[in-house]
Amino acid sequence: MAVYTKVDDQTLNAFLANYDVGEAVSFKGIAEGVENSNYLLETTKSRYILTLYEKRANPEELPYFLNLMEHLEANGIPSPLPIRDKTGKALQKLAGKPACLISFLSGVSVDYPTEMQCAALGAMLAEMHKAGQSFTESRANDLSLDGWKSLAKKTQNRADEVAPGLASEITQEIASLSENWPQGLPSGTIHADLFPDNVLFTGNSITGVIDFYFGCTDMLAYDLAVCINAWCFDQDHNFMPAHAKRLVEMYDAHRPISAAEITALPLLCRGAAMRFLLTRLYDWLNPVEGAVVTPKNPLDYLKRLKFHQQIKDAAQYVV
Amino acid sequence: MAVYTKVDDQTLNAFLANYDVGEAVSFKGIAEGVENSNYLLETTKSRYILTLYEKRANPEELPYFLNLMEHLEANGIPSPLPIRDKTGKALQKLAGKPACLISFLSGVSVDYPTEMQCAALGAMLAEMHKAGQSFTESRANDLSLDGWKSLAKKTQNRADEVAPGLASEITQEIASLSENWPQGLPSGTIHADLFPDNVLFTGNSITGVIDFYFGCTDMLAYDLAVCINAWCFDQDHNFMPAHAKRLVEMYDAHRPISAAEITALPLLCRGAAMRFLLTRLYDWLNPVEGAVVTPKNPLDYLKRLKFHQQIKDAAQYVV
Secondary structure: OOOOOOOOHHHHHHHHOOOOOOOEEEEEEEOOOOOOEEEEEEEOOOEEEEEEOOOOOOHHHHHHHHHHHHHHHHOOOOOOOEOOOOOOOOOEEEOOEEEEEEEOOOEEOOOOOOHHHHHHHHHHHHHHHHHHOOOOOOOEOOOOHHHHHHHHHHHOOOHHHHOOOHHHHHHHHHHHHHHHOOOOOOEEEEOOOOOHHHEEEEOOEEEEEOOOOOOEEEEHHHHHHHHHHHHOEOOOOOEOHHHHHHHHHHHHHHOOOOHHHHHHHHHHHHHHHHHHHHHHHHHHHOOOOOOOOOOOOOHHHHHHHHHHHOOOOHHHHOO | OOOOOOOOHHHHHHHHOOOOOOOEEEEEEEOOOOOOEEEEEEEOOOEEEEEEOOOOOOHHHHHHHHHHHHHHHHOOOOOOOEOOOOOOOOOEEEOOEEEEEEEOOOEEOOOOOOHHHHHHHHHHHHHHHHHHOOOOOOOEOOOOHHHHHHHHHHHOOOHHHHOOOHHHHHHHHHHHHHHHOOOOOOEEEEOOOOOHHHEEEEOOEEEEEOOOOOOEEEEHHHHHHHHHHHHOEOOOOOEOHHHHHHHHHHHHHHOOOOHHHHHHHHHHHHHHHHHHHHHHHHHHHOOOOOOOOOOOOOHHHHHHHHHHHOOOOHHHHOO
């Protein structure tokens, strides 16, 4: 949530001269995204976000993410569009960092999504999955089973500092997930991190889906499981069934969910809860020096995990 | 350079309902100002900055700053305008913090001001001083002699960690400044912190003067001395006489500088250098926990101070 790399006005003007975007009228660092530096740029022609990718971003993966955004935008999804310079290049180097100018999207992210907004999300997620089917590139989900195992190992010794018994709960759950993790479900390009802060709304209409930097190829229903975790629990981390029902129903209306996917949903939800439990646990135990933001509490996702574990019938998500 | 207080969308919408500013279309935390939380807000009507005043701001002084901005804006200075709600109130409480919605100003701050931009600054500074003459409120400059003495005391024991001999240099200089500090020069409302990052330009035209939170009542020529320090030294902290000449000339063209003010200029410049040397030294020795930004090097201002000390004739600033 900060600007790590400063772009001075001369550097900015030289950079913009490579594009057909007009001249800078306003330029403000914005507190968006945890990992990169972002500027909101207004030019004489339009508005843009300028992103500088900081050290946690793998430069080799950036073309995948930019191509994905471009593909989705071209296929009707309100994704930011990477802007190409006069020579056709989108990925640049600026102030020593990989950088990209992308289109600005209006809208405000919601902190307490309503059922109506969950319905809009379900429709958008399904449309995004359909649009992703024609995207020809692929990228492994490095925050699936193998990634969880690696994070579990890295946090094992200190997990019990956060909650007694947490390390062994994680070990057991990962063993269970490994044994039962679904195979053969419809797969494709997923967002994999579609939290409310990555969706922009005007009222109940979605005007933007942003932050595709966890985008990857995985089971489509896993993306739905991420959304159930991220959108359908209240501030006390209790499940909100009506929210989930609207989300799943509208997803299904736009991309019919198979019986196998429904059956797998509780397990996928446990996996998604595990993913955020583990990354939050790791960040909690390894705070970034100088970070302004307090790490998010991993136990919010332990509570979700326990909820999903006691689900006997997938229909409980869609009652 | 961060957002310390989060404003969720429901809180924002309830807040905006008190105003005649339309509804939120976009809302982004911006990395502006070191001390407060700032959001760039676009509504169906216009664009605004929403500022939440964090703990370093003294709530009792906020009405002065807001009234000053309103006065300057009404008198032709491109200052942000505090927006009044439907009941006429500008200063609010939001998310537990004092807060104010202010008008958004276009323009980009320059990192390496040109001579032309220094000329524009001189004219604007003089106009701001003239507009400030009819502002009836006053506020003591708490970062003048008494403030320096207090900061010198607080940093004395550790100043030599930054540069050997620094503590005694500061003591001597403050003694000299105390003895010779000008009296009876034209006084009025000054900005007192008019660095390049507080001025917005479109090309060579100033479109905004911002961050009035050090505004106070003091000698007008002291404000000019701050600008000489902040705008007329290069990246290696060497004086750029042509920049200073343009700045002072254009100031003089808009508000004639008296002979007494010219004579006092070297001393005022030493004082201004001391002010930034001391606040930077204090921040350097007392880094804010969790701050993203590296404190600025106090020695940049020691170099400026030494330059001003060897000035024999005020005319050297305006050659």
